[in-house]
Amino acid sequence: MPIRINHKATDGEAGVGSHESTMQRSDLLKWRGGTIAAFVSLLAVWFILSIVVRPWVPTPAATVLAMYKALGSAEFYQDLLLTLGRVLVAFAGATIIGSTLGIATGLSRRADAFFRPLLAIALAIPDPVYIIFAILALGIGEQAGFVALTIAITPFVANIVRSSVHARDFYLDEMVQVYRIPIWTAFWHNLVPQLVPALLTAVRNSFALSWKLVVVVEALGQPEGLGAAIFQSFRLLRMREMLALAILFTILMELIERGALGRLERRLLRWRQ
Amino acid sequence: MNKNSEIVLHVEDLGVSFGGLEAIAKIDISVARGEFIAILGPSGCGKSTLLNVLSGLLPPTRGTVSVEGRPMYRPESEAPHVGYVFQEHRLLPWRTVKQNLELVLASSKVPQDRWDDNIDNILETLHISRYKDSWPLRLSGGERQRVSIARALLVEPAYVMMDEPFSTLDELTARTLRQELIEIWQRTGTTIVFVTHSIREATFLADRIVILTRGPALVDDSYTVPIDRPRTYEDPRIGQIEAEIVERVLSVWEPEKK
Numbered sequence: 001m002p003i004r005i006n007h008k009a010t011d012g013e014a015g016v017g018s019h020e021s022t023m024q025r026s027d028l029l030k031w032r033g034g035t036i037a038a039f040v041s042l043l044a045v046w047f048i049l050s051i052v053v054r055p056w057v058p059t060p061a062a063t064v065l066a067m068y069k070a071l072g073s074a075e076f077y078q079d080l081l082l083t084l085g086r087v088l089v090a091f092a093g094a095t096i097i098g099s100t101l102g103i104a105t106g107l108s109r110r111a112d113a114f115f116r117p118l119l120a121i122a123l124a125i126p127d128p129v130y131i132i133f134a135i136l137a138l139g140i141g142e143q144a145g146f147v148a149l150t151i152a153i154t155p156f157v158a159n160i161v162r163s164s165v166h167a168r169d170f171y172l173d174e175m176v177q178v179y180r181i182p183i184w185t186a187f188w189h190n191l192v193p194q195l196v197p198a199l200l201t202a203v204r205n206s207f208a209l210s211w212k213l214v215v216v217v218e219a220l221g222q223p224e225g226l227g228a229a230i231f232q233s234f235r236l237l238r239m240r241e242m243l244a245l246a247i248l249f250t251i252l253m254e255l256i257e258r259g260a261l262g263r264l265e266r267r268l269l270r271w272r273q
Numbered sequence: 274m275n276k277n278s279e280i281v282l283h284v285e286d287l288g289v290s291f292g293g294l295e296a297i298a299k300i301d302i303s304v305a306r307g308e309f310i311a312i313l314g315p316s317g318c319g320k321s322t323l324l325n326v327l328s329g330l331l332p333p334t335r336g337t338v339s340v341e342g343r344p345m346y347r348p349e350s351e352a353p354h355v356g357y358v359f360q361e362h363r364l365l366p367w368r369t370v371k372q373n374l375e376l377v378l379a380s381s382k383v384p385q386d387r388w389d390d391n392i393d394n395i396l397e398t399l400h401i402s403r404y405k406d407s408w409p410l411r412l413s414g415g416e417r418q419r420v421s422i423a424r425a426l427l428v429e430p431a432y433v434m435m436d437e438p439f440s441t442l443d444e445l446t447a448r449t450l451r452q453e454l455i456e457i458w459q460r461t462g463t464t465i466v467f468v469t470h471s472i473r474e475a476t477f478l479a480d481r482i483v484i485l486t487r488g489p490a491l492v493d494d495s496y497t498v499p500i501d502r503p504r505t506y507e508d509p510r511i512g513q514i515e516a517e518i519v520e521r522v523l524s525v526w527e528p529e530k531k
Binding site for chain 1: 328352365367368
């Protein structure tokens with residue numbers, strides 16, 4: 001019996017594509033189901049806790065009402081803008097400094113020998129220590145928060161980027177050398193694109209750490225901002241308001257991360273799709 | 274073919290050591306302009322080291338490498354341009370086919386006003402024009418290797434090195450590419466140094482086959498393939514010569530079995 005060989009790759013690809021899209025739809029349905037189940041479980045636990053640990057844990061309904069009230073007040077938006085500004089400055093500072101350090105330590109043995117022990121120590125120190133020392137040294141102004149956050153987040157970013165530089169494709173480095181591609185062109189067109197997945201991970205980590213720590217910085221040393229408002233609610237034992245502010249801030253940060261960073265990721269990694 | 278006696282690549286008394294370990298003992302090779310030579314050597318004999326030297330990646334410990342009559346290792350601005358088709362395509366996956374080609378052109382001596390025409394021509398020659406704006410990950414193995422060949426030829430190199438470029442492809446694709454490579458070589462007159470494990474591939478492609486010893490590398494024999502072109506796989510002489518070279522190669526690589 002003659003054997004028929006299909007030389008058209010596109011035929012095979014079409015089949016694979018169709019199978020993949022079925023798989024993707026099935027995965028998406030599973031993911032959505034899982035997410036809904038997680039939220040329902042969370043609400044159930046919250047509801048039980050609100051009965052068991054009354055009055056310290058407010059009910060979901062009371063918290064939603066407090067969120068609605070917060071959304072209607074001008075003070076909330078002032079605090080939010082202030083906190084967002086601080087998050088963005090700390091995030092940008094830590095990402096830029098951390099990425100630069102990561103690339104330098106990844107490429108240079110001398111830089112690695114110097115910075116690696118410092119980064120290891122910096123990673124081991126609990127974040128509140130930086131915040132407390134920065135407030136003691138610089139007072140409760142904006143500088144203290146920025147310095148503390150940058151020092152706390154930079155080592156995470158630097159570590160991720162450094163590992164990615166070490167794990168790069170050295171075959172591509174050889175190709176670049178053989179074709180005598182100038183060093184800066186090679187840096188921007190060969191090295192940096194290889195670091196993009198790690199840089200995106202670093203950016204996500206940096207962003208998540210920034211907004212969590214900014215709230216702590218504001219709670220400990222700032223008179224204004226969402227962190228300060230949350231701490232004020234805690235001092236006055238207004239748990240509904242405290243939880244409402246925390247949830248609103250978390251939702252906003254998630255939206256920014258999934259929206260802006262997700263879009264950036266899709267754009268930068270479109271060649272993989 | 275515009276082959277002539279002008280020597281493009283001249284390697285004399287080449288030796289390479291890493292610490293106390295000798296990778297290349299002594300290699301003397303001359304390659305004429307437009308010549309297609311194949312280098313046959315067993316695994317670990319120093320072929321990769323030789324290619325690294327010939328591509329400018331690794332300065333030799335001893336001896337000289339001259340390209341077009343001038344030393345290979347000279348100031349960066351005057352260094353010769355060579356093409357290299359690696360075993361894997363080594364394309365930048367985040368750049369389209371055209372962008373990959375432009376990247377190497379930017380560091381070549383080809384004037385920018387000729388880039389577009391040159392890219393179009395070479396893609397046309399290799400039958401991959403329709404993939405000009407595609408990402409490399411969208412292409413098959415054979416198509417990526419075609420782009421890799423296009424990249425090597427575009428920089429108007431003194432010579433092109435090929436390190437077992439078809440060894441990862443299926444036999445049908447590899448056969449087609451070998452045939453196309455011969456056509457391009459005959460049309461362009463490019464000098465090619467082709468490294469392979471396959472004696473049949475070397476016999477089909479090359480004017481001359483250089484046989485290296487088991488490491489440290491030493492040129493043991495040089496064999497001129499006495500078959501006119503065009504050659505076909507079905508030509509019985511290919512098989513006869515292959516058998517003859519196998520005899521010679523075995524006497525070099527495994528003399529104790531003779």
